[in-house]
Amino acid sequence: MNEKIKLLDTTLRDGEQTAGVVFANEEKVFIAKMLDELGVDQIEAGIPVMGDDEKEVIKKIVKSNLKASIMGWNRAVIKDIQASIDCGVDAVAISISTSDIHITHKLNSTREKVLEQMVQATEFAKSNGLYISVNAEDASRTDEDFLITFFKAAKEAGANRIRFCDTVGTLDPVTTYNKIKLLKETVAIDIEMHTHNDLGMATANAIAGAMAGATYLGATVNGLGERAGNASLEEVILSLKHAMHLDNFDYNIEKMKDLCAYVSKASNREIPPWKAVIGERIFYHESGIHADGAIKNPLTYEIIKPEELGLERKILIGKHSGSAAIKNKLSAVNIHLDDCTAYRLLEKVRNTAISLKRTLTDKELLGLYEETLLEGNLLKEA
Known part of the structure; x- marks a missing residue:
């Protein structure tokens, strides 16, 4: 038309x-x-x-x-x-x-x-x-x-x-x-x-x-x-x-x-965070497959650019995350994981997210990463 x-x-x-x-x-x-x-x-x-x-x-x-x-x-x-x-x-x-x-x-x-x-x-x-x-x-x-x-x-x-x-x-x-x-x-x-x-x-x-x-x-x-x-x-x-x-x-x-x-x-009517077009969280990704796609090319799962609407894309780390999302998240603070460490950290992330019933904060993710490193070092010493 x-x-x-x-x-x-x-x-x-x-x-x-x-x-x-x-x-x-x-x-x-x-x-x-x-x-x-x-x-x-x-x-x-x-x-x-x-x-x-x-x-x-x-x-x-x-x-x-x-x-x-x-x-x-x-x-x-x-x-x-x-x-x-x-x-x-x-x-x-x-x-x-x-x-x-x-x-x-x-x-x-x-x-x-x-x-x-x-x-x-x-x-x-x-x-x-x-x-x-x-x-x-x-x-x-x-x-x-x-x-x-x-x-x-x-x-x-x-x-x-x-x-x-x-x-x-x-x-x-x-x-x-x-x-x-x-x-x-x-x-x-x-x-x-x-x-x-x-x-x-x-x-x-x-x-x-x-x-x-x-x-x-x-x-x-x-x-x-x-x-x-x-x-x-x-x-x-x-x-x-x-x-x-x-x-x-x-x-x-x-x-x-x-x-x-x-x-x-x-x-006095709040906008739900999932509201189409203007919801604060509509460009948040957690699911492993979706987050991996969005990281590689946002067009895989987004038809609109977040900045076009004054919003932002975020990759959340939680129960449904995959190792690619965790690697991407930590690379932003100059931490680069090998596949083995990423796999062990992913297991900790999922268990923690289930126990907390929510996604993890950046600080919590870093804490789990440090735990994973410590456990790895202890295993090497043993």
Whole structure:
């Protein structure tokens, strides 16, 4: 694919809807600036109709002279959109449910009324010169024919794109691809993927949507969001580069580590050390075969350079280590082992790691090396 895939970040809206998360206003402004430095194309800055405090921070973001488009999120209600207009945003998301379960039990409405409400809100936004994303909430559980009708009505009313929402994270990548491909072939309008992670497939579904023709991908920093969260911005970006191999990739990934760390602190949600793309330990190797390969040529087990992400490669010594890793580790302090000594030291390393239930520190490894030498000398004397 050579078509530009654009990123919509909703950390400040859907990310803040994570249960228990609240960003301070200055944190929201700073996050928006960091997202802009990363190269995100559009920032969903919040929900203006929530009140004056929300409006004020969105206005500050708008006045920050960012390169990114600034979007306000709205229900399909005129007063919501007017609140967004008051903030000076250049784009609006107009959201309404499209699945029968939502229409019946959440909205107490009908398909016809949903269409009418969406069209009225879209036409109002269009008359005010705004870029419009019409959001089909719970699109993944929506009747196919009705969803196509909804897409067509939104386009006719003036929508620039449709946000396909897998609101409850129920999709798989194959189903996602087929659904988006059908919609793209049926209605000529830009599609944005908005995927949730309830089954652990949010990023995969976002990328599947892009492969099927979606041109916008929605995501949040660190995968924040309702329940199990949204597609992770950092995972989506690296997937565009290393899985889809886009020719026009222009995101500043060296900015990601600081952004993710800042959002982690602001949201009080720690980043697991094994987290894809940004986990502190994702370039740590212990297993003998893997460590040996990584020492000889990192490409054997790494598709990304650690320094590209501001991380570092480490060879850990523990139960699963091989002699090559031990030799490499000690050579760094000018200790060069012969095969026999390395074999005897490896046995000590494994036994010690099992008894401690962890990898060894450099000092512990040196201690075991000295023990091995001493035992060797005693054997020679005997």
